[in-house]
Amino acid sequence: MSEPIFPQISAGLMKTRSLYNQLKTETKKNLGTGSVSTLFQAIFLESIAYLDRTAQVPITSKVEGKTYFLFSSGKKTSRAVNADLYLSDPTSLNPFFMAMQSNDWEALSAEEITQQAYTLAMAFITSVDLQKTGDVKTPGTFFELLCGHLVTLLLGVQPKKRIPVLNLDQTATLPTDFIFDLGENRPKFHVPIKTSTRERVIQVWAHQRVLDGIYGLERFKGTLICLSEVKKNAATHVVTEICLPTQWKVYQSFIARMHRVYYFDLPSKYEALNRQIPRITVLPFGSLFKEVERLSAGE
C-alpha cells in the first residue's frame, strides 16, 4: 500500500479500515445483529467524509438511459457510479439505517431501498478503489457481508457456508455461497452474492445444479444478488455494460433454474429476461424486501 498524500484523509481511511476489520470479526459471530447494522452505518459515514474531499467527475456512458460519474482523488479514479441511484445527500440514508435497526422496512418503497442500499455499498467500495488500486477482494467481501446481513435480517435465520455433499459410503462437505435454511416444509435459499458476474456467472447455475442434484429440485431456491455489470475503460473512462443474456438463457434451460436475480444497478438486457422464455425473474434489489414473505412461504 502506498503512503497517503494527506494526513487527514489517512486518518479517515485508517478508521474506515479498522471498522471494516471489526465488521469482518463481528459478522463471523452473527450476521444479523444490531451491532453489525451500526458498523455499516459507521463505515458509511467515514466513507462519505472521505469522499467529500474527492471530486465527482461526470463520464461518458454508453449504457442507454443511464448516467455515470466517478470519484477522483489525485491520479486515482473510482469505478463508475450510477448518478440516478447514488444519493449525494447522506441524510437520505437515515430511513435505511432506521429500518435496518428495527428490521422494519414497511416505510420504504422498493425503489428507495435500492437507491439507499446502492449508496451505502458504493460509498465504501469507491473509497477502496481510490485507496488501493486493484483491490477487488475488499469490495467483494464488503458487498457480500452487506447483502448477507440484510438477507439474514429479512429471513430471520443465520446462513451456513458449508453443506454435506456426498452420502452412503462417502462423506464430505463443500464450501458454498450463503445457504439460508428456514426449516421443515419451508424453502431453503441458495444465495450467491457477486459485485459483477460476466462469464463467471456459469458457476452460479452450476452450484445450483449441484444442490438440485444432491437434495432434489425445488429444495433450494437459487437467489443471485449482484451489484452491477458496468465496466469503466481504464484509459478513456467510458462506461459500458457487459451482459450475456443468451448465455443466461442457455444456463437456465440446461443447467439449473435460478428462482430470482436481484441487481442493485439492474441492466436493461437482464430486465428484459422477465418477458422471455426461458423465464428468468430479474428484479431491482429493493423488490426482495417487498416479496420476501411470499418467497419464504414457498412461492
Add this chain to the structure above:
Amino acid sequence: MSEPIFPQISAGLMKTRSLYNQLKTETKKNLGTGSVSTLFQAIFLESIAYLDRTAQVPITSKVEGKTYFLFSSGKKTSRAVNADLYLSDPTSLNPFFMAMQSNDWEALSAEEITQQAYTLAMAFITSVDLQKTGDVKTPGTFFELLCGHLVTLLLGVQPKKRIPVLNLDQTATLPTDFIFDLGENRPKFHVPIKTSTRERVIQVWAHQRVLDGIYGLERFKGTLICLSEVKKNAATHVVTEICLPTQWKVYQSFIARMHRVYYFDLPSKYEALNRQIPRITVLPFGSLFKEVERLSAGE
C-alpha cells in the same frame, strides 16, 4: 512493459514475440498444418536460447515425490518447473518435432511424449513469466494453441469454437472451448484446455452439462487438458499443489460426466480418482496419443 536489461536478450525476446504473433495468425487459418508445427519448434529454440542466459534455481517443494526449480533473471522469477519432466537438453525434443511433422507418434512412449510436450510448453511459458510480470493471457493462449494443434493432428479434423445452442423459435450460437466433430456415428470431443483449474474447474463440468442438455448424453466426450496445479508462493518460492478432488467427485456425480482428464504434470490426488467412485479417468498427457484411436472409435 518495462525496458529489457540486455539488448541481446531483448532481440531474442522480440523474435519469440514475433513468432508467437505469427503462430496466432497461422492457427486461425488452420490449426493442423506443418507450418504451425514449425512455428512451435522455432518458438522453442528461441525460448531456450533466452533461458540459457538465466539461472535455474532449486526451490522447496511441498508436493510429495516431486522436485521443482524456477528460472531466474534479475529480480524476476518464473513459475515452478517440474525437474523430472523438464528436459534440460533441448535436442531431447527432436523426436517430438519429427513426430509432429510426420504426425506419426509410434516411436515415442507416452512418458516421452508427456516430458517433451511439457518441456516445449514450459520453455516458452517461463520465458514469458520472466519477461512480463502478471501476464497470464499469453501462457494460457500459447498452451491452448499447443494442445489444440496436437489434438487436431491426432483427430484429423479442425475444431470449432462456436456451436448452436437454442432451437425451435430461438436461434443463437455460443462461444465454446474446442469442439472436434468426427462426423456421423463417431464421437465428438469437447476439449477445454487450462494451464490450471482450481475452483474455476466447475465451468468445465457446467459446459459439458450444457452440451449434454442440448445434444443428449454421450454425444460429446468431455476431454479436459491441463498443464499443472502447482503454485509458487510469491514471497517464499515454496511450491504447493492445489487440488480439490472432493469437488471433482461432486461435479462428476451431479453436473455432468467428463470422459477424460489429461495432465502435463499430473497431481497424485487427481491420479487417485482413477480408483475411486465416481470414476474419473485422469491420465498423463502422453496417454492421449496412445489411446486416441480407441477414443475415436467411441470407447
